[in-house]
Amino acid sequence: MSGEPRPGAEREFAHPDIVIQPHGPMLVRGAESIRDESGTVHAVDRPVVALCRCDKSSRLPWCDGTHKVIPR
């Protein structure tokens, strides 16, 4: 047994770590912490988080769905 990882098959599916939702948040997979605008670091304890891009969320840096009720 060598310590080298064995090469697996090609990755068949697109599975990006960061996904931008049109008129919505940025989904981020696999993050451990996020630093917001004020410099505060937020620990992440979920596999995926949604970061607000509209700046109107009541719980920045996270999206709280407010983007849906602001006129585009």
Next chain:
Amino acid sequence: MRMPKPRGALSEWTVARLGASAPEVALRPAPNADSWDDEAIALWTLHELSYRGFEDATDEGEWDPEVLLVRHRLESDLEARLRVRWPGADAAPADVPAALETVVSEDDGPSLADHVRRRATLDEVLELLRQRSIYHLKESDPVAWVVPRLPVRAKAALMELQYDEYGDGDPNRLHHHLFAQGLVAVGLRSEYGAYVDDALPETLELNNAVSLFGLHRRLRGAAMGHLAAFEMTSSLPSRKMVQGLDRLGLDGPMAAYYDEHVEADAIHEHLASQDICGTLAEDEPDQAAEILFGAWTCLDLEARFATALLEQWDVGS
């Protein structure tokens, strides 16, 4: 949990049959339900055998052929009723996420969360929580049944979502556990099924529909559409629930439960509509219409439930 109180001839038969008690009732052929209430509580009881069961029912009851026959009849009636209500829709597989947005944006059902935020009384909020407890104490469980029935992409996405619902590996953060702690904090009972005897038929029907979708492979598309609509209409109302609970001074663990849903469901809605429903429709195009049926049904049942409660409280919508 003990079996619920019968509400008519059929639920009386069901309880007798499952409890292996009252042989004079249990050994008769199953009677017809004599009301919607009777039918709804009977089906709820039968479905419950596949979740946690009852301390006063035999474990064999779940697969008793006589009982299965009744369950099949009740499920067929329920499904037929749901399908008749649905105006129908279809979408090309690639358009399913957009079609889900349309279903959600066209929903004009009354909002319980608005009422809670602005002016519900403490008694009304407690009544709402008792009704919600029927589902929220097993939140996500019916959805878990669908996992083995999905193609690869939808399956991975559903697990990503469910992992978060079940606390990301931490039992303290499991959603239905958070709800149970919330119930205790507002002075309600938190045992599974504690308030089923108070459940409105609308509450039972809403629960029976998710169990029906979860238990039948044939209805996997409807189950995932239902999940998507549920998640897509959760963040903003959850925030209103938090505001209403705060207004009434219930700012402890129950508010924290809804608070968690503001953030979690703002993530889950994208996973559900795109990564689960979108890829399922691409891989199994015949599921596209079923997804929309499930989504519409979720919102319709919620609207019927909200209307019933608001009418009971004499609140114009």
